[in-house]
Amino acid sequence: MQRVFRRLVSTMLVLWVASLIAFVILNAAPGDAAQALIGENASESQLQALREAMGLDRPLLARYAGYLSGVLRGDLGESLISGRPVAQLVGERFVSTLILSAAAALIASVLGLLAGLWAAAHQGSWAELGLMSLMALMLSVPGFVLALLFTLVFSLKLRLLPVAGGGSLAHMVLPALTLAVPMLAMVARLSRSSVLDAARADYVLTAHGKGAPERTVWNRHILKNAVIPVMTIVGLHFGHLLGGAFVVETIYSWPGLGRLIVQAVFDKDYPLILGAVLLLAVIYQLFNLLVDIGQGLLDPRVGGEAV
């Protein structure tokens, strides 16, 4: 319990420093949000007036303190473009991103685990070599190229699925698959090697030696131990999925947080960027925390001193 508490405190500290870094990157001199908003052609007095209206004439740290106290009250400021509260904009989009990431993680862990187990059971065969080579290839194809390929084949040639957009299950298939592919390859490689490692462990030999049936050894000894590292990597990668999905979301026009951030970057809508990025950072840290705790619960070896 004390371990969890200490981990929680250090997570909060890390997030606080992260918010400071993000705030400073977006707000430090030279140039500022007012300059970005008003463009190159404005006169100096117009710029000054806008700065005062936006509160940008105050020192950087004072502005950060103001922002932070707002964040703690759930106020992330307002979007420079639409004028709506950032918390509201981010909240609307967040669910879509979460659903998409969860679908991708689900596809990747189920298919990846199956592929990995199958490969482990057929170790040394040509089929295994082929499957694992395919997995290696899947890791080195860029996500956006995969997205283009999928659109080309499934939407333009076969006309099975919509090209882009959001709202229905059919819209989600291609983006979820695109996000799942590299993760699937990772899960397959990891589960294969952890099954092989577990099968080699002393306790499995002992189980065989005392005459436990094959099926029991598989289920109780090999699979149970092999699944732990796989769950860890899925949990960690899920957080990464949230932050890395913006390219895929933009390509498929999926109405998620990533696409919102990309649009905000084009618009130089700094409060919106900051709010969305911080939300993702919090979720990401939360997932890391859950993975750590879950690992401690599942694997008694991790308990005590680790982390």
Add this chain to the structure above:
Amino acid sequence: MAARAGRIGLQNLPREIEQAALQRGELPARAQPAARKRRLHLVAGILLLCAAVTAALAAPLLTPYAPDAINAGVRLSPPSAAHLFGTDAFGRDLFTRVVYGARLALKLSVLSVFISAVPGILLGLAAGFYRGWVDQVVSRLIDAWLSLPGLLLALLVIARTGPSLDGAILALGITGVPGFYRLVRSGTISLCQLPYVEAARSVGVPDGRLMLRHILPNLLSSIVVLTTMRLGTFLLAGGGLSFIGLGAQPPDPEWGAMLAEGRDYYSTAWWLFAFPAGAMILTVMGFNLLGDGLRDQLAEY
């Protein structure tokens, strides 16, 4: 028991038993194709990268066209003798653009890795060498850096610089610092416990010299491997950024930007997709293969 052990059990005998069985000639000796296969990876990686570097350096010699020369007469023409890779929607020669694209690709990956390696290595050396509060402060800072998952930090930087190739290079470089930092820090910590560092310190070698001349050279092989891997990762990430418009901008023959430009014509003009994407995948594979190969070669020492 052997029968009951099944496939998995049989092939994964504890090492000692396997060794003993090997010596008695009861098991077929496992061939040693691994080393040769790895050398093959290394050679393949070097060849792929040589092709990319040649294309980048000798671009004007390889093609008679200019990368931005518009020729409305040959819009979207398929690959032919005059236009090896066909032409795009403006009638620009695609082969020329892909070849010139190698320059931008190498510029992007080399510069961004340089930007992440230099501060990462210096901070890692200092934190691992001095430990104490220096390590505490820098490591917490790096943790915060890493708490912005994926390329979010890069997006923050691009929001400031505006969408451009240089902005993407800076942004990717900044996201890569923690990787180098962690590698060098942990390497420095373990090297500092070795007697030769202690000996150098006791004869009065100054700290800076100790770090740069005694510790850093011993970390070089792992740094080289990480560098090679990162070259490929950053090339991919930079291509993705350019594709969604946050990196290199359209008239530039950057592979990601070219793919974005051709997007509306894919269903009829496959070459607009195949060649830039192929160039990118092959270059990334070159970096990955070289990295894998180097890791295995260097690990032997």
